[in-house]
Amino acid sequence: MVIGRAHDGEQPTAIEQPYQYRRRTLVEPDWTRFPGWADVTAEQWSSAQWQRVNCVKNVGQLREVVGDRLHESFYEDLAADMANSATMSMLLPPQMLNTMVPELDDTAPGSWTDALAADPIRRYMLPVASDRRTDWPSHPFAARDSLHEHDMWAVEGLTHRYPTKVLAELLSTCPQYCGHCTRMDLVGNSTPTVDKRRLSLKPVDRQSAILDYLREHPGVRDVVVSGGDVANLPWKHLESFLDRLLDIETIRDVRLATKALMGLPQHWLQDEIVEGMGRVAKRAAGQGVNLAIHTHINHVNSVTPAVAAAAAAMLDAGVRDVRNQGVLMRGVNDTPEALLDLCFAMQGEANILPYYFYMCDMIPNAEHWRTSVAQAQDLQTAIMGYLPGYATPRIICDVPMVGKRWVHQLSEYDRELGISYWTKNYRTSIEAEDPDALTRRYPFYDPIDTLPKAGQEWWRNMKSPERVRADGDEAAARSREASERQASSSADAGA
Numbered sequence: 040m041v042i043g044r045a046h047d048g049e050q051p052t053a054i055e056q057p058y059q060y061r062r063r064t065l066v067e068p069d070w071t072r073f074p075g076w077a078d079v080t081a082e083q084w085s086s087a088q089w090q091r092v093n094c095v096k097n098v099g100q101l102r103e104v105v106g107d108r109l110h111e112s113f114y115e116d117l118a119a120d121m122a123n124s125a126t127m128s129m130l131l132p133p134q135m136l137n138t139m140v141p142e143l144d145d146t147a148p149g150s151w152t153d154a155l156a157a158d159p160i161r162r163y164m165l166p167v168a169s170d171r172r173t174d175w176p177s178h179p180f181a182a183r184d185s186l187h188e189h190d191m192w193a194v195e196g197l198t199h200r201y202p203t204k205v206l207a208e209l210l211s212t213c214p215q216y217c218g219h220c221t222r223m224d225l226v227g228n229s230t231p232t233v234d235k236r237r238l239s240l241k242p243v244d245r246q247s248a249i250l251d252y253l254r255e256h257p258g259v260r261d262v263v264v265s266g267g268d269v270a271n272l273p274w275k276h277l278e279s280f281l282d283r284l285l286d287i288e289t290i291r292d293v294r295l296a297t298k299a300l301m302g303l304p305q306h307w308l309q310d311e312i313v314e315g316m317g318r319v320a321k322r323a324a325g326q327g328v329n330l331a332i333h334t335h336i337n338h339v340n341s342v343t344p345a346v347a348a349a350a351a352a353m354l355d356a357g358v359r360d361v362r363n364q365g366v367l368m369r370g371v372n373d374t375p376e377a378l379l380d381l382c383f384a385m386q387g388e389a390n391i392l393p394y395y396f397y398m399c400d401m402i403p404n405a406e407h408w409r410t411s412v413a414q415a416q417d418l419q420t421a422i423m424g425y426l427p428g429y430a431t432p433r434i435i436c437d438v439p440m441v442g443k444r445w446v447h448q449l450s451e452y453d454r455e456l457g458i459s460y461w462t463k464n465y466r467t468s469i470e471a472e473d474p475d476a477l478t479r480r481y482p483f484y485d486p487i488d489t490l491p492k493a494g495q496e497w498w499r500n501m502k503s504p505e506r507v508r509a510d511g512d513e514a515a516a517r518s519r520e521a522s523e524r525q526a527s528s529s530a531d532a533g534a
């Protein structure tokens with residue numbers, strides 16, 4: 040609480056703030072509140088293997104855990120989503136399911152259903168049909184590989200998008216599947232609506248091809264080792280890859296991507312992993328290479344003592360930093376309070392740096408999660424000034440064909456049509472011959488349901504994406520003229 044200066048003889052008064060910080064102790068919710076886990080011991084719970092074996096993968100398994108505490112209508116809603124809309128299959132480690140409705144011990148019928156339906160973690164990990172928008176379930180420009188990561192594969196699994204950095208997708212599975220996964224084109228099992236792309240090379244050949252490419256391209260200094268989630272690679276394979284990566288002296292940053300640090304912290308607490316990470320971290324530090332872990336936490340309820348213990352184990356092993364790259368989503372974390380609560384729990388209680396929040400990408404069936412750029416800008420402004428500067432996350436728009444841009448970096452924004460325009464200062468690996476790559480303006484699109492009526496009408500009247508593109512250019516010209524008019528009237532007013 041912030042204390043105001045008291046006048047003589049008066050008690051200090053609290054200054055009312057838009058966000059009120061209070062330190063909160065992390066809590067591991069009691070898993071025995073779930074009927075199916077009533078007899079699960081602490082020893083079982085802390086076993087990575089038990090967690091993996093007892094993942095919830097379908098409606099029947101969810102029913103075994105939660106039973107008739109959930110109304111049948113919830114199971115039907117879930118089944119309908121899996122059949123008709125889900126771009127990711129269901130895969131929930133008990134650790135993650137246990138962070139939904141964390142305090143509910145009420146056995147009254149109906150209360151679990153209502154609480155789970157409203158739960159922010161459920162909303163993105165266990166999507167149901169009634170969550171999705173029926174007017175605009177997908178944006179007309181939504182795409183399976185919305186960031187063109189596959190188009191930019193230099194070799195299978197290696198996306199070369201930025202001049203000095205690459206993304207190495209070593210595998211296409213994770214210990215948990217997130218409904219909004221931006222890599223839904225590749226990651227996870229096929230669903231009734233999405234037939235997934237498949238990696239075709241054997242893992243050993245893919246890794247060799249990636250390492251060969253990095254040896255041949257000394258300008259690449261930074262490798263995000265990802266997937267999928269590296270927690271699904273057998274440790275000896277991951278360590279072997281990292282060792283060969285560290286043999287390349289031009290590699291100076293290595294970032295390991297694992298949501299499992301939160302979704303399955305038991306994995307990162309295993310002796311084999313902690314000891315192995317110690318060896319890799321020692322070698323990296325000896326060579327002056329920055330070795331970090333990047334995780335993916337979207338809500339404060341996910342930050343439990345087990346997650347803090349996993350982060351501590353990795354830092355003790357010698358990893359330089361554990362950073363969070365969350366995703367900004369409607370109904371999950373799209374308020375200043377939700378973002379700040381999460382950031383303070385990570386920064387203050389778990390030693391995880393709140394690094395980025397990405398706007399949810401333009402993948403199919405994601406409009407109910409996506410926010411507008413305007414809302415993201417407002418949120419960025421609202422969270423400034425509370426956290427230490429270095430721990431204040433940047434909210435990021437990952438603009439197709441551009442890359443990560445801070446949400447205030449756009450060059451133009453037509454709020455009526457929900458089209459923002461962005462520029463960039465480097466070529467991706469597929470634009471070597473493109474003379475306009477550095478002068479072109481690249482569009483990004485807000486969810487249509489967030490637009491004013493006139494903007495929604497404009498989109499409703501569009502007949503095809505091609506037409507939208509053409510009219511989008513007209514819209515850009517219109518928006519440019521408006522900005523010029525505004526600039527000149529401001530100049531006149533100032534003169």
Ligand code: SF4
Pocket residue numbers: 212213215216217219220221222226266267268298299335
């Ligand atoms: S952990 Fe990451 S890669 Fe895996 S499903 Fe979730 S968002 Fe996708």
